[in-house]
Amino acid sequence: MAIKWYQQMWVVVIVNIxxxxxxxxxxxxxxxxxxxxxxxxxxxxxxxxxxxxYLTTHGNFISHNP
Structure with missing residues (x-):
């Protein structure tokens, strides 16, 4: 399963900070x-x-499996 752009940790960090x-x-x-x-x-x-x-921390968007 491919990782989407919004699942990348750096995107989450940049957006949040x-x-x-x-x-x-x-x-x-x-x-x-x-x-x-x-x-x-x-x-x-x-x-x-x-x-x-909320979506990046609590949603089902982040895959916990590498």
Whole structure:
């Protein structure tokens, strides 16, 4: 059974460590946006991050057999 890209451990690590902080920093640095739009995007990024983290840690996506 082939290992998919989202089963690679480095993908999980990169997503979990970099994705959320980088996204929020980019949103906060975009000063042209109003606060409500920034808040909406931060909530969206957080939801995506939590979903990715849950799927990669608790989902059936990671194969325990090499």
């Amino acid at each position: 970099l994705f959320l902080p980088a996204g929020i920093l980019l949103i906060l640095m975009n000063s042209r946006w109003p606060s409500s739009k920034k808040f909406m995007w931060i909530v969206l990024f957080s939801a995506i991050y939590i979903a990715m983290y």
